[in-house]
Amino acid sequence: MSEPIPVPEGEVAKRPLQFFWITDYSGSMSGKRIATLNQAIRESIPAIRKALASHPEVEIKMRAIKFSDRASWHVGPDSVSLDQFSWSELDANGVTATAQAINLLASELSIEKMPRKGYPPVCLLISDGFCTDSEQEYDKSIQTLINLPWGKKSVRLAIGIGKAGEDYDEESLLKFVSHREIGVLQADTPEKLVQYIKWASVTASVGSSQSKSKGGQGILDGDVNVNLPEPPADVVNISSSIDVF
Amino acid sequence: MELQNELPIYEASLGHAFGCSVKGSSHELNQLPCQDAYSIWTGAFSGKPYIILAVADGHGDKKHDLSQYGSFLAVKAAIDEMLSFCATFGLDDPAVFKKAFKSDFPRRLCRKWRVLVKEDASERLKEEMDSDEQKIYSRYGTTLLVAFIMTDSILIGQIGDGDILFVRNDSRIESVFDEDSGLIGSETYSLSSPDAHKLLQTAIIDRGAGGLLILATDGLSNAFADENQFHVFSQSLLDRIKEYGMQAVSSSIPAWLNKYSHEGSGDDITLALNYIKQP
Numbered sequence: 001m002s003e004p005i006p007v008p009e010g011e012v013a014k015r016p017l018q019f020f021w022i023t024d025y026s027g028s029m030s031g032k033r034i035a036t037l038n039q040a041i042r043e044s045i046p047a048i049r050k051a052l053a054s055h056p057e058v059e060i061k062m063r064a065i066k067f068s069d070r071a072s073w074h075v076g077p078d079s080v081s082l083d084q085f086s087w088s089e090l091d092a093n094g095v096t097a098t099a100q101a102i103n104l105l106a107s108e109l110s111i112e113k114m115p116r117k118g119y120p121p122v123c124l125l126i127s128d129g130f131c132t133d134s135e136q137e138y139d140k141s142i143q144t145l146i147n148l149p150w151g152k153k154s155v156r157l158a159i160g161i162g163k164a165g166e167d168y169d170e171e172s173l174l175k176f177v178s179h180r181e182i183g184v185l186q187a188d189t190p191e192k193l194v195q196y197i198k199w200a201s202v203t204a205s206v207g208s209s210q211s212k213s214k215g216g217q218g219i220l221d222g223d224v225n226v227n228l229p230e231p232p233a234d235v236v237n238i239s240s241s242i243d244v245f
Numbered sequence: 246m247e248l249q250n251e252l253p254i255y256e257a258s259l260g261h262a263f264g265c266s267v268k269g270s271s272h273e274l275n276q277l278p279c280q281d282a283y284s285i286w287t288g289a290f291s292g293k294p295y296i297i298l299a300v301a302d303g304h305g306d307k308k309h310d311l312s313q314y315g316s317f318l319a320v321k322a323a324i325d326e327m328l329s330f331c332a333t334f335g336l337d338d339p340a341v342f343k344k345a346f347k348s349d350f351p352r353r354l355c356r357k358w359r360v361l362v363k364e365d366a367s368e369r370l371k372e373e374m375d376s377d378e379q380k381i382y383s384r385y386g387t388t389l390l391v392a393f394i395m396t397d398s399i400l401i402g403q404i405g406d407g408d409i410l411f412v413r414n415d416s417r418i419e420s421v422f423d424e425d426s427g428l429i430g431s432e433t434y435s436l437s438s439p440d441a442h443k444l445l446q447t448a449i450i451d452r453g454a455g456g457l458l459i460l461a462t463d464g465l466s467n468a469f470a471d472e473n474q475f476h477v478f479s480q481s482l483l484d485r486i487k488e489y490g491m492q493a494v495s496s497s498i499p500a501w502l503n504k505y506s507h508e509g510s511g512d513d514i515t516l517a518l519n520y521i522k523q524p
Contacts, residue, residue, distance in 0.1 A: 014508075015510065117430065210306065211430065
């Protein structure tokens, strides 16, 4: 039997899916809120890995932006694979520089910094407060983000911790969200925060990995190229928990 | 003579042609069909030989649930329409043929595909047939790459993603069409678009001293780290053919494509080749 022909040269690689956590660690997050967030993000990692087992072609590359008085990298700016990702404790203090965090996110979503053939990035914003940057700065950061091709195509979800209007500004977080039918996920109990973080991170990752946008120029599918299901009813209906934020 | 098999065909003055499709590893895991299709046709008109290669990639998500049929009909439409071109314009005057290809092929190809889709849908969907024709076309949505190889040149058409490369015998690579800078990620144009005939690009390249013509669905290039690595693969493939011969290489290609899908893109992969002899 003749020797097999060597496989042609060329480095083979899986397609990357860039995942960004954008987490508030302002003073109001102290205590149970930040503890629950730390725990929930850690628990989400194996859940994402399990959910993507049927999509071995996807390589999740994860980063995290934290914001209080200012925004900075918690994990990054270089992304790490899911297997290498670890979440170190965040301690709460300071104010809520959400606009700076979105600007930092936008700076990484330029065409030059993103793989052209990757999946739509996933951006999950978690906050319990009103943005302390000016409204003008906040709106400008959102505009910068969605003016970028990958920013526009990204799956952007937001979780508000506490009560809308009292703890966080729902209208302002909604400006960040790509899927208006889902809206801002209201986590007013620790249970909801854990479940929403898991649901949003898993659902957005799976949705992005299945994304198809055919037709170009929005001819067939419009601007939303990732379809997401509704949040599960058992999360939405947890309304009478004794343990509230 | 229609040839669609896993053995290379040979035409004395145009060289070897070969095609192969493999089902994507993620399609295997998720019990989805292969939504790619290809067809190879060789013949002669007025004593002038030609080879036609056609490759298509059905879009494959829920909105395009009949796209595996759409891709099959796309390669059929491409072959049918090129044969119709031969009959209408002949190959005696290559300049006339080429001019007609550039000006008329996109419109005629798109029209042909739509006719075939409507015929298929009337059989397949029967009473479930939607009155909105555009919705039907969208369900069959697909890309298409086609090459008509003549003794002096190659006529090429493409709509949607996928790659057409010509690796010259001196290893220089010609990418026939630039990537559309307006499309990112999985975005692609589609034969099902209302203005598909405007989105279908055409080009004519000189055969020169011959080389390897590659038509591939995006599952292949997406399996490589970047465009440069895909080019490395393409050059290496030509080297393998030169060293081992098309017959031997063609028998290895299905396993290679499976590897690329499993270790890279996860997608269906279709590759059609023509190793063009020096004229």
